[in-house]
Amino acid sequence: MKINFWLLDIDREESEGKTIIRLWGITDKNERIVIYDKTFQPSFYLLIKNEWISTFLKKLEEEKENLKIKEILKEDKKFFGRKIEALKLIFNSFEDLIKCSEKLTNRIEVAECLENDLRPAFKYMIEKNVIPCCWHEVEVKEIDKKTVMVDKAYEAVSSPNLIEKKDIPNLKILSFSITCYSKVGFPNPTKDPIILISACTNFNDKKQFFVFNFNDKEVINDFSRFINEFNPDIIVGFNNNNFDWPYLIERAEINKIDLAITRNGVKPHKSLYGHVSIAGRANLDLLDFAKDIPEIKLETLEELAEFLKIEEFESKPLISNVSKYVETEDGKKLLIKNSLINAELILKCFKMLLEFFIQLSSVTGLPLDQVIAAPVGFRVDSYLIRQAYKLGELIPKRKEQPYQSYKGGMVLSPKPGLHKNIAVLDFASMYPNLMMLYNVSPDTLVSLNEPLNENVFPIPEVEHKFRKEPPGLYKIVFSNLLAERKKINAQLNQLSPESIEYKLLKERSKAIKIITNACYGYAGWVGARWYSKEVAESAAALGRKAIKEVINIASEEGLKVIYSDTDSVFIENLPEKIKKLQEKTLNKIGVEIKVDKIYKKIIFTEAKKKYAGLTQENTIDIVGMEAVRGDWANIAKIVQRKILEIMLIEEDLKKALDYLKSFIKKLRKEKFDLKDFILWKTLTKPVNEYEIKAPHIEAAKKLIQKGWRLTTGDKIGYVIIKGSGKLYEKAEPYELVNNIEDIDVEYYIFHQVIPAASRVLKVFGLSEKRLIDLASASSLIDFSSG
């Protein structure tokens, strides 16, 4: 029989010396299914050194049985664009493959083992062109599903075929959040129980499991039972990969509970990219997504909801100490309520992101749960592997290699001051376009000692050259990516923006853009399979040449350049001249430069990468300045924003100064909220590895002492409290501050508010020293009069 299914998850099992691929999906009849594909043959490639090439095959045939090789084939492949003959070794199981490749890797006849580093489920998808989050048709026969939590189980008769069906099945989604109890500090799963779990589903369930007698056995059991009853396709949480699941798993172990919530009836396990994998379902962590969004600074669920513009979500009070709340009935009620708000909010956020996640998965070819957890570099890796395979290329290995830096984009010093009517022009996808034009790719790179001729592109400034033909991997990949986006944009014009097709295509376009823009950085990343310093360096050099050319053309046209950064120029908004500049640029460079934005007014300081502009819609863009930085106190950001607003709209210096003065006065007099003073900094390594003393590190140490478990990537929120000595001695984690009176307001005035205000005001001739004098004087006046 034939069935159509949408691929949700894929993994493998080893059974009787054979690797069997398991495809977990949903059919067009809305059934949850698993398909076992026993037709997959694990394989890897051997490249033989030239001198052994004629004799090695025979030798290997003799050892075939011993090495558990099922079959040996000669194949014509390509490796970095060069035609090459490779031996394909085929096995029954992946285990056999690994053992054999380990034995052969160091043989003198062997130049290289390839593709033995690709995981079977992944290799299967590549070979069979099976794509996650897409529909496939497959010939199957039904088998006993045993205890597997699906509607039906099948064995594949032949391999699945991708079909042109674009919709998404009716997925069952479960969101959840756990609350743990600890008497002091951060909960520790070896001793502190889970007291509360909330779960919501897109079928309108709102379930809560709790006990306040600190025996969490029942809570975990009930939750686990509920998961299996509802049988979700997707489980989603916030920080569930690093908190909820590890905690649940450890508590389950301590309570001797079998946390059998995967579709094949075992417990979740840590997988690739450090995420928690739940076989047959997709376990997703919204924190992974939040970390990819630069606008999201603190990486909290609330911030994510705000970013997604989720309206009227109930805000909950800051609960820093659960133990206090369990003491009273009201406290318990509040905990229960908050927990549900969390689970609901997670579900709401997820519903807005589902289509994007699905497209990211199908574009990159990584399973849904993996793609969300995977760093950008591995998403690109996966995409390139698929494309390279289609071209008959062998997949290079990730190699340990030394890091080499190279020269990047060009940044011009801005002309400080307030400018009016300024246009911002930038190249559309500069690096991808230049790399396509000059066929910049690892497989087209010409070696240094080869002479320059008409068949190669020389790259300015750097010594590299690239063959004009045939198109290299990056050129092919970029052409495909740009072509597909173009096609999508055309399709979008034909669709109603309210339709699901529109939403899906829009999100696909976004996913493609992300991959396109990541490729240049990927090429310069030592961890990349297709790493090439020469490629990245050449792209950067071409970029510098292109933008320099634009600047030249601007001066030819008599357009004053105010500022430029990498692929953009800020110039006077003179439409006729700009049009000319665009034409000349396209002619000379071959890449289009577009008017991205027009500012009615724009303020530049002396510094690069910092400015604030008044848009035509009368909104204010702030770039790089303190007001958009996560590591400045709210009070400083508020003041800077307001002063920018006054100077951009009214250009009233006196008003700005008066505002500053009154704000400082208010700061000294009134009670502000603790959160307005918090300074946030990220730990970039474990606390004990820091060799220096710094405020956020000292604050982190205090938290650790109180039982917090802090790791790399955690955000430390601290405030500066009154006292003497070094700043780091006055840094206190905000969680440990009980009295707002302890805040050292004077520090904030002189080290936060004034510097932030001064950044703007000094452009208008007000020195920081004057502001400091002003604040000091007003302090004296207030002191003497009050």
Added chain:
DNA sequence: GCACGCCCAATACCC
């Protein structure tokens, strides 16, 4: 003894 300049580590941002 300390103000000052200088260098460095650390961090966050821009494109």
Added chain:
DNA sequence: ACGGGTATTGGGCGTGCG
């Protein structure tokens, strides 16, 4: 665990001054 370019802060240290 995608790149380089850049600004900025606070710690630490040496220097020169009084």
